[in-house]
Each structure stands twice: as C-alpha cells, then as structure tokens.
Amino acid sequence: MQCYRVLAIPSNIPATIGKLYISHSKIRHLQFSDFSDMPGLQELVLFSSGIETIENNTFKALNNLKLLEVWNNKLTSVPRSLHPKLEVLKLGDNSIRSLHHKDFEGLTRLQVLEVQKNLLSTLSFEVFSSLTNLQTLVLEGNGMHTISGVARLPNLKYLNMENNKLMFFYDNFFIHFPSLQYLRLAGNQFVRVPPHLPKSLLSLRLERNHIKSVRVRDLKQLENLFDLNLSGNQLFSADGLQVITNLTSLDLSKNQLSTLPQRLPTQLQRLDYSNNQVSRITVQDMKGLGSLKHLFLDNNGMIVFEDKALQWCGHLSNLAMEQNLLTAIPLG
Template sequence: MSALEELVLSCSGTESIENNTFKRLSTLKSLELYKNQLKQIPIFLPSGLEILKLADNSINTLHATDFEGLVKLRVLDIRNNLIATLPSSAFSSLCNLQSLILDGNNMESVSAPLQLPRLKYLSMADNKLNSLPASFFASFESLQFLSLSGNFLAKVPLDLPKSLLSLKLEKNQLKTVRLRDMKHLENLSEFFLSENQLTAVDGAQFLPNLTTLELSKNQLQALPLRLPGRLQKLDCSNNLIQRVTAQDFQGLQDLKHLFLDNNAVSIFEAGALQQCAQLSNLALEQNLLISIPLRQVILRIAGSQVPSLHP
C-alpha cells in the first residue's frame, strides 16, 4: 500500500501490533487506533505521520523511544488510557506537535520541562494531578488552550505561558484565586473556574481581554468587583450571592450574558444593569427575589418569589 495516507483500525479489538507493521508506509499521515486493547505505543511508526490517535486503550507507560523520529507529528491523542506518570523525555522528538490530549488517565505527577515549543493545545483533564512543577510550562511558547479540569489542584499554576487564550480549571480544589498574580496573561479571553471551592475572586481587572468568566458551583457570597470592560459572559450560578448592586456592573458595557441561577439573591438594586446596554440574556432562576426592575432582556426567573414587576 505504497500510496496509503490514512489508516483507521479503531474499535477492532486489536490487542497488539507487531514491530515494524507500519514502518514502510512512507506516505501515511493519519493513523487511528482508538477503542482497542493496546497496552503500548506501536513501535517504529512511519516518519511522515502527522496525526496519531490512541484514545481508549490500556496503555500504561510512555517511553522516550515511543515517538522517536516523528518530527512531523502535529496531533497526538492518548486520552482514556492508564498512564500514571508523564516523563519529560516522552515527547522529546515531537518538535512540531501542536495538539496533545491526555485526558482521563491516572496521572498523579508530571516531569519538567517538556520541550514542545509549537504546542497550541494541551489538555490533561480528569487526571489525579495535585500540582505541577515550577518550570513545566517553560517551553510552551505558543500554547493557546490549556485544560486542567477535573484534577486535585489547590492552586493556580503561576508560570502559565503569556500566549494563553483559554484556561480551564473546573472541578479542582481551588479555594482562592488571585488574578493579579496572573496579569502577565494579557491575551486570556476565556477563564473557566466552575465547581471549585472559591469564596472570592480578586483582581479580574488585570485580565483586560477577558470575555468569558465562568464561576458557577462555588461558594461566592458576592459578585467579583472591578471586572474587565470587555467581559461578555459572566456565569455565577449556584453560589451564595445575596445582593446585586450597580457597582457590580460598573464599566461592563459589553456584557451580553449574565447567569445568577440558584443563588440567594433577595436584593437586585434598581439601575444595577443600566450600563449593560448589550445585555440580552439574564438568568435568575431559583433565587429569593422580592422585586426586580424590568429591562429589555430575556428574563428567566422561574422559582423566584416575585410578587410584582415594575418597568
């Protein structure tokens, strides 16, 4: 098969692959082997490979030689395996790797540094990580999307790359977040912090390009103050917020979506949303509202105690 470019052997019940099976497929660019019973990375893969998908197998160890010679590899998906550790030498040959997916493994620790200068997308969600080495992100000069959701992190890593556009830290054990310590992330547009143990979020104004901030299912008692002016979506549902004031939304002229479902809001100050000229979606389900000033927004207030509505 001298002209073969794409090979899909997924969901085939494959338990092992002999050495050199794919080595002579010099034109092969994409190899998909997900949902099998493989226990190791196939040895001697063709050097022209660009996409390798090994998700949903039983691979438990990564070796430095597993990806040797794969200098053209751009996408590597090893999610939902049994990998416990991530050695720093595992990806040393992958100088052009752009997307690395390691979700759903058993990783408790990772080594540093990983030399992946062109990596743009990194996901290590749903593992068992409680910390990351100080220099872990040192070589990630191009990283734009990072997901560490579903781990046991108690602190936000402080050496995150400046190039980040999206950061996902949902379902961890964060109790405090000092965004002023992250002010070097001037390009960050999306920040996801839902399902943690946050009681307060401080310093959001230091992230000037933030457009999405998700804080649902925490323990916030008030909305974050001094939010960045470019914010378009704020999700603070399922918290302990009791009062909404005009000061909370000062300067948020671009805010379009506001979610305050399942809180304890009993006071919603008149004029609180006056500056939010772009607001089109306001959700206030399951609160303790006595009254609320109506605006030209989509209101979802099911389950709240509102005896009267005043335009």
Template sequence: MHLLCAFLAVLSLCEGSSLHCPGRCSCDSMQSVQCYRLTEVPSAIPPSTKRLYISHSKIQHLQLSNFTEMLAIEDFILLASGTESVENGTFKILNTLKSLELWKNKLRRVPSALPATLEVLKLNDNSINVLHASDFEGLKKLRILELKNNLLSSLSPSTLASLVSLQSLMVDSNHVQSVAGPLPLPHLRQLSLENNQLQIIPGSFFTSLQRLQYLSFSGNFLARIPVNLPNSLRSLKMERNQLKVVRFQDLKHLGNLFHLYLSENSLSSINGAQFLANLTTLELYQNQLQMLPLGLPARLQKLDCSNNLIQQVREQDFQDLRDLKHLFLDNNIVSVFESGALQRCSRLSSLALEQNLLQSIPLRLPGTLARLDLKGNAIQDIAEPELRDLKHLQVLNLRNNKLSALDHKALESLPRLRHLYLDGNPWNCTCSLLRAREVLKAKGTDVRGGQCVAPAERQGESWMSSVRIMKECESHLHLAEKSQGSREEPKAEDPSSIAINMDDDDEDYEID
C-alpha cells in the same frame, strides 16, 4: 457509436474496480474504503486506496503482512475492534501514512517504529500504561498526539523530546499523578491533562511552551493556579479542582487570555480579575460565592456565577461592563436586585435568574435583552413598568412562580415576544385572562403552560387554549353589554365567577 464505446469502457472500468472491494467493505471513487465486522485486515483492497476505515470488528493482532500492499495509504483508522497487540515495525513500510488512529482497542503500548511521515497519532481509549522515548523516535512531523482514556501515571519530558513539531497533546482521563519540566515542545499550542490526579505543577513545566494557547487542568486536585504560565495563553480551564483562592496579580502578565474557567471549585470570593484586561469569558458556577466578583474586566462578555450563594445584585457590580452579553445568576439565593443594576450593560442579550428568591421582575433591565429566564422564583405579579423597556425580548420564562393573573398591558409592551413559558403557576382563570390571550395570539407567541388552578370547576384547563372558557366568557360579556340598556333584565353575573360546562366536547383551541 464512439460515445457508446466510451460509455461501455468507463462502465467496465467501474465494474472492474468494484470487484476489488473486499466483503463487508464499501469502496468509493475518492480512494476510501470502509469496513465493518471483520475478523482480519482485508488483503484485497484497491492498490490506490488512501483511506482505510475499519470499525467494530474482531482483529486481535496487527502484523506487517497486513499492510505490504497498501503503498498509497495515508489514513488508517481502526475503531473498537478488540486489537491487543501490533507486531514490531508493522507501520514502518507505509511511507505515505499521515494519520494513524487506533481508538477503543486493548493496546498496552504505543506501536513501535512508526513512519517518519506521520502527522496525526490518536490512541485514545486503550490500556497504555507507560510511554518510552523510543515510541516517538523520528516523528519530527507529528502535529497531533492523543492518549485520552489510558492508564498513564506520569508524563516525562524526555519521552516527548523528539516531537519537535507537536502542536496538540491530549492526555485526558488517565492516572497521571506527576509531571516534570520543562516540557520540550516549542510549537505546542494545545495541552490538555483533564481528569487526572495532579496535585502540583512545577514552575519549570512551561519554560519551553511559549506558543501555548489552550491549557486545561480541569478535573485534578490542584489547590492553586500554576505559576509561570506562558504569555501566549488564550484559554485556561481549571474546573473541578480544589481552588480556594485565585491570586489574579500572579496572572496579570496574561495579556492574551480571553477565556478563564474556574467552575466547581471552593472559591468564596473573587477580587482582582481586572488584571486580566482582555478577558471576555469568566465561568464561576458551582463555587461558594456569597457576592458577585469585584473588579471585573471591562471587556467581559460572558459571566457565569450560577449555583453559588449570591444574595443580592447591586448597581456597582456592573457599572463598567458595557460589553457584557450573557449573565448567568441562576440557582443562587438572590432576593435583592437593585433597580437599574444592569442599565450600563448596553449589550446584554440573555439574563438567567432561575431558581432564586425574587418576588418581582427587576426594574429597568436593559432594553437589549432577548432572553429573560425567571423560572422558580416567587413572583406574584407582573406590571407594565417592569417590561416596558424590553422591546427586543423574544423569550420569557416564568415557569414555577406564584402568578395567578397576567396584565395584558405588560404583554403589549413586548413587540418581539416569540416564546412564553407559564407552566407551574397557580392561574386563576377569570375572563380577564382572555385579553392577555388575545394579545399573545396577535403576536403569534408560542405559549407553553397556563393550566387553571382556580376556580375549582376550571382546574386542569388551559386559559390559552380552552374553547369552553373562551365561549363562556364571550357569552357573558355579551349579556353584560345588553343588560346595561334594559332595567327589566337582571344584572349580568361577574365574568370572574362564570361556571364552565365540563361536559362540553369542543376541542382545545390551537394557536396558529
């Protein structure tokens, strides 16, 4: 009886709390309320609510009276609701507010008199065109400030001076043409000014940023890497600028730099990257490199030189890169690949050589390779010596080459092959390909492509899955064996010229 009474009491409390949840909203036991398609901020949310999320509504104006009963609110998110203005001091009374996010609205300025408890402020995708020092007064606890996709044209140090605890500042995709220094944010760790209109960064800009770890100036008009970068930097992004030369000697003090991104610039050569002794990632895709970088740091793990004008790969280019795991050389004009050029890369796992001018698979590739991409070359043949060392290879991409046959012995040397891509090759579907198919079937390899181009009567069929080809070849091979023991029987026809009955209704063979 006591248990029944207790259950009914709890049930009545739950029902009572659900009555306080406004229409078009959902309230949960974690003190969170989510609302959609409203015309105003709900006034009857439970007083214990800590998180209020409103999305895709039509709330043109926020005012103080909307929040007078939200004394426990910690997170307020208003997303894509067409909000154009906020009454002065609207959020000042929210003494528990830690996170304020007003994304994808139509705000023209930062809301005034924000509470001192605020730690996160995200105003992305609005129409804010200027910042005032008064916007951030008293926000000594603010750690994250995001102003992406607004209309800002400048970034002034005095505007942000009161943000003494700021750790992350994102001002991507604005119209920022100039910045001044020093930026007085001693605890800043992450700064991003991507997709703006910066042409120069003053040397004094980084004077106070001695804890900065992540810096991005991608998508600007910078002709050089900024000087006086802080020693604490771990990642530097400079893609999509106007770099023609990189002076690595000016960066040698960056002993903590692990990741450097220089893609989509106008670099014709790279020399001296060894000054960055701890660099593990170097991305250089879509530049104008005619040869591989000289003097790469020994700890490099990822090198991306795709979409350049590189013609050859030499052993001397990689002799010290024992930690290299990922190498991207796709979309170049590589026609010469020295035998054993990558032999010292004893940890190499993936090699991308798509869309080059190779006529054969490079010899003596590292046995550690798990993925090899050779799509879009001019490879006509695959021999067993080219693959015999690749005992760990799992993915082999041979699409869009000039292969007409496939040596089953080469496939037998790949014990871990799981995926093989063969589309876009001019396969000559003779019965000899059945031996390759049996090897692949035994491995359980997932094979894509393999449509016949010749002989004409087999065009469009797949030598991997066609039951017709399999039956015809097996039948004629059996006849050939019988003919060897009888002089009276005619000599069996060459299996390579067997005609296929195109009217056979057998279904394609499925690989298990």
C-alpha cells in the same frame, strides 16, 4: 475503503488504496505482512477492532502514512517504528500504562498526538522531546497523579490533561510551551491556579478542581486570555480577575462566592455566576460592564437586586435570575 466486522486485515486490497477504515472487528494481532502491499496508504483507522498487539515494523512499508488511529482497542504499548512522515497519531481508549522516549523517536512531523483514556498514572514529558512540530497533545482521563520532566515544544497550541488526579506542576513547567493557546485542566485536584502560565494563553479551563482563591500574581501575565472557566471549585474570593484585561467569557458558577468581584474586566461579554451565595447585587457591582451580553445569576438565594443595577449594560441580551428569593421584578 471501509470494512466492518472482519477477523483479519483483508487481503488483495489494491496497492493504490489511500484510506482504510476498519471498525467493530476482531483482529487481535497486526503484523508487517498485513500492510506490505499498500504503499500508497495515507490514512489508517482501526477503531474498536479488538487489537491487542502490533508487531514491530508493522507500518514500516507505509512510506506515505500521515494519519494513524488505533483507538478503542486493547493496546498496552505504543506501536514502534512509525514512519517519520506521520502527522497524526491517535491512541485513545486503550490500556497503555507507560510512554517511552523511543515510542516517538524520529516523528519530527507529528502535529497531533492523542493518548487519552489509557492507564498512564505517571508521565515524564521528556518522552515528547523529539516532537518539535507537535501542535495538539491530549492526555485526558488517564488517572495521572504525577508529571515530571522537560520537553520544549515550541509549536504546541492545545494541551488537554482533564480528568486526571494532578495536584500541581513544578514551577517552570509551562515556560517550555511558548505558543500554548488552549489549556484544559478540568477535573483534577489543583488547589491553586498553576504558576507561570504562558502569556500566549487564550483559553484556560480549570473547572471541577479544589481552588479556593484567585490572586493577581496567578493571572497578571495572561493579557491575551479571553476565556476562563473556574466552575465547580471552592472559590470564596476572585478579586484578582481585573488584571485579565481582554477577558470576554468568565465562568465562576458552582462556587462559594458571596459577592461579585470588586472589579471585573471591562471587555467581559459572558459572566456565569450561578449556583453561588450572592444575596445582593448593587449598582456598583455592575459598573463598567458595558460590553456584557450574557449574565447568569440563578440559584444564588438572592434577596436584593438594586433598581437600575443594569443601567450600564446596554448590550445585555440574556439574563438568568431564576431560583432566587426576589419578591419583585427589579426596575430598569
């Protein structure tokens, strides 16, 4: 059932209802009686409905509820007394200022938690300690500047903390997420790659930070990483990349790099080096990149591109070299 522009939760909804979607409405307050006659409800979505407060135990009668989305509303706290069968909880675009341990008590089946674009300036990860089955955690766009506390989340695969004000993590922060595969940290204030990242990582996004160099010790354990994005930093050196042997996609655009790294991973298929300060590309720079398919070197002020520099790149299908200072099309 879908409802738009209502002033209250409709009454006399059949008890057999499985999915209820309400949006663009004006419902300021939710209470127990709103849902007490919907025992079969499995999915409840309340989008952009002006909700400010939710009475404790409002969802207590919903024994089959697996998905609850209350996003783009005016909540200042997490709804309490959620049923332990809940698997997905989305609370993005509200005004939640803090998270507490009791907010998620008993939610041992929860797999997805989204609290993006709220007002969480600080956060202790201890509040998530009971979420042992959590696989996706989204905390993007909260303005967070401090992360503390420990929560062992053995099944966490996706963690998004983009567009906050984070400058660092304590040294052992990531050892508690042994299954983490996708880490999103773009748009923060990091000056270095966070230490002790998990070996399980497949994708790491660190664009739009203040990182100046990439060292071997920052990356040596990331043997499974295939996607690395460091675009929009302040990099002047990136010579530690050769240790990521399985890397296939690398974005180093919008930095201050004047040369290509001495050695790049041989499995690399996509390399974005646009908007840097590379004036010269040599045959030696491209040696060993036989798997390369996409190469972006535009906006570099490049003067020299040696003939036959791409002779080893037999799979190259996309080459961008516009807005440079070349006076002739390179041979080969």
